[in-house]
Amino acid sequence: MALLEVVDVSKVFPGVRALDDVSFTLQPGEVHALVGENGAGKSTLIKVLTGVYQPDGGQLRYRDEPARFDSPMDAQRAGISTIYQEVNLIPLMSVAHNLFLGREPRTAYGLLDEKRMFREAHEILLRYGVTTDVRRQLGTLALGAQQMVALARAVMIDAKVVIMDEPTSSLEPREVETLFGVIRDLHSQGIGIIYVSHRLDELYQICDAVTILRDGKVVHTGKLADLERLRLVSLMLGRDMSAVRHEGFTGFGGDHGGAEDAAPVLKVTDLNSRRKLHDISFAVRPGEVVGLGGLLGAGRSETIKAIGGAYPVDGGEIAVDGKALNRPTTVQAVKAGIAVQPEDRKAEGIVAGLSVRENIALAILPRMSKLGLVSDRKIDEVVRTYMTRLRIKASSPDQRVGDLSGGNQQKVLLARLLATQPKVLLLDEPTRGIDVGAKAEVQGLIDELAAEGLGVVLVSSDAEELVEGSDRVVVLRDGAVVGELRGDAVTTEALLETIAAAAVEAKEVGNDD
Known part of the structure; x- marks a missing residue:
């Protein structure tokens, strides 16, 4: 018996047929990948499954019965829970309150039992590798930790179906392994999982089946193990794989031709900030892409924000075209020729309305x-x-x-x-959460901009993408520079070895203390 079925579902918006007779089946205990380019219909299908939209044709069946969800709360009560790429919790509330929101433990007198709530929240989050004080405001946590809180909350509601939309986009490798452990546990309990991701390595590691959407239609469904990667990407894009560089997964092109003897367009010297950044120094020449490598929490985003005037600077110097900026504001940074693309485009970038x-x-x-x-x-x-x-x-x-x-x-x-x-582009996760085709386009644009003489600083959590796209990589750990890769040394292996060596050294120093 299927756990969840979508039968010939259509959804039409003015001028757009977002879903065109889509059929989809999720079995109990199955991890089912839902893939396709942005605009293929994935988000619309998820919204139909969770009661945000009502289908214009076809029907849903849930646990072998016709189903209709009039709202997300209706779907959640039925046992369908969703974890979105952008964490949809309340940043000003505590971690524990977010975890138990709407189902807080009560005393015998009906009052909020905070002591029990904090204790249980701590115990639950330990299973997800989150060791923070659960009384902290959620918004003070790193995005990866917030995502794990959202995951824990979603699983807590006694879900039968869990929809995960780009769940690893904000996670570091250790957290990804924790997530996969949770998924395997849900699998063993017979819970069905719909898994949306553009990271193909993840799909082949964790998913049993796959459904591919293109232009609102299903173009393939079946066992993932039976589908080669190149064929999967070809079906997603609807064009020959030769049109996609580097198998379509990574690759900016590299070797952007920044002259080694040219004067730096951006020079950062001994940058310090709020005990988060410690004597950060590097330079970027015109036409050069310099990557900032390191794990989440290494200080990459803070460095970008500090240079762009969005993070307080306590010391050091930032210079553009040789002109020093003394603790710049965002306005001063823009006037000097610095442009910043933030990590979270929805919260800090675009204005959706x-x-x-x-x-x-x-x-x-x-x-x-x-x-x-x-x-x-x-x-x-x-x-x-x-x-x-x-x-x-x-x-x-x-x-x-x-x-x-x-x-x-x-x-x-x-x-x-x-x-x-601008003279300098600071790009924080520019391809995060976008599909293979759009990723290749954005990567190509960065190539073009560097070729035109802009200096680019690039942050990416994808090690291969960072290596392929950078002329040099400055490696950070705990807000400090721990190494720099140049020329033939700019490889994924060298990047990971540098990060690992810095972690070992830090551990040894800590033991000596």
């Missing part, structure tokens, strides 16, 4: 105005230029950014940055 045009124009409104009046003609010209250059797929410049695929949202954010005519 505004149009493509408005999002691109946000950073250039002062330049497009005269005597307080904004020139619509100039803005339209800039927007058209970057929508064409970055191949942004939208019905028009007036379409809401929140309605675009993840890859196109990322390109809108890049367009906004490029419209400021």
